[in-house]
Amino acid sequence: MKAADGPATPLSMKPVARAFFARQVVEVARDLLGCLLVHETADGRTAGMIVEAEAYASDDPASHAYRGRTERNAPMFEDPGFAYVYFTYGMHYCLNAVTDRPGHASAVLIRAVQPLEGIELMRARRGAVKDRDLARGPGRLTQAFGIAGEQNRSDLTMLPLMICPGERLPLRAVLATPRIGLGSLQDGRTWRFVIAESPWVSGARATKDSRRS
DNA sequence: CAGAAGATCATCT
DNA sequence: GATGATCTTCTGT
Numbered sequence: 098m099k100a101a102d103g104p105a106t107p108l109s110m111k112p113v114a115r116a117f118f119a120r121q122v123v124e125v126a127r128d129l130l131g132c133l134l135v136h137e138t139a140d141g142r143t144a145g146m147i148v149e150a151e152a153y154a155s156d157d158p159a160s161h162a163y164r165g166r167t168e169r170n171a172p173m174f175e176d177p178g179f180a181y182v183y184f185t186y187g188m189h190y191c192l193n194a195v196t197d198r199p200g201h202a203s204a205v206l207i208r209a210v211q212p213l214e215g216i217e218l219m220r221a222r223r224g225a226v227k228d229r230d231l232a233r234g235p236g237r238l239t240q241a242f243g244i245a246g247e248q249n250r251s252d253l254t255m256l257p258l259m260i261c262p263g264e265r266l267p268l269r270a271v272l273a274t275p276r277i278g279l280g281s282l283q284d285g286r287t288w289r290f291v292i293a294e295s296p297w298v299s300g301a302r303a304t305k306d307s308r309r310s
Numbered sequence: 311c312a313g314a315a316g317a318t319c320a321t322c323t
Numbered sequence: 324g325a326t327g328a329t330c331t332t333c334t335g336t
Binding site: 151153159160161183185186187188189191193206208226234235236237289 | 316
Binding site: 161164167168169183184185186187188 | 328333
């Protein structure tokens with residue numbers, strides 16, 4: 098007999114309202130912590146709780162949208178609540194949630210989730226790694242969720258994200274990376290990384306050069 | 311058209 | 324901590 102893979106209690110599948118994404122990018126990034134990322138493919142459904150994210154405002158020099166619209170970053174200029182998926186380093190896909198208003202070109206990179214459902218499927222996709230490493234990191238996450246590989250990238254890019262409310266996670270840190278680029282913020286401070294208090298985050302970044310908020 | 315860099319990861323020392 | 328893998332996208336000529 099096959100062991101069921103999901104959690105004992107079914108996940109709430111009611112997605113957040115579109116208005117959730119139509120706000121300043123760092124606020125969205127912060128509020129995404131604790132939310133559930135759900136993705137379904139022919140192989141099954143995977144879900145996890147977002148524990149680490151990264152905000153990219155349009156005036157951040159490190160943002161793909163910093164130098165204006167291109168073919169690749171076009172989804173960033175479109176409607177909030179959709180995905181912007183891009184391919185990088187010749188082998189990795191990264192998943193973003195488009196935020197703010199159309200034309201503002203900001204997005205949140207989803208950097209790590211705590212696996213909750215479809216864990217066997219994630220293991221199959223990721224190979225022999227510790228469960229802690231199944232979806233810790235933007236490239237690993239897309240691989241575990243089946244967003245990488247043979248998936249049609251352009252289709253994926255225009256799909257609505259399935260983000261559902263989860264639990265409230267305490268904030269561990271908000272990190273700035275001023276030498277790479279500036280997150281644009283209301284009070285002039287520079288933010289970008291948004292990290293929850295959770296064992297599923299990437300430890301090195303979570304402790305280095307952090308500013309509490 | 312060529313060249314460089316890249317929102318990364320696995321592996322090595 | 325350093326390095327190689329691997330290829331798309333963007334920029335400049």
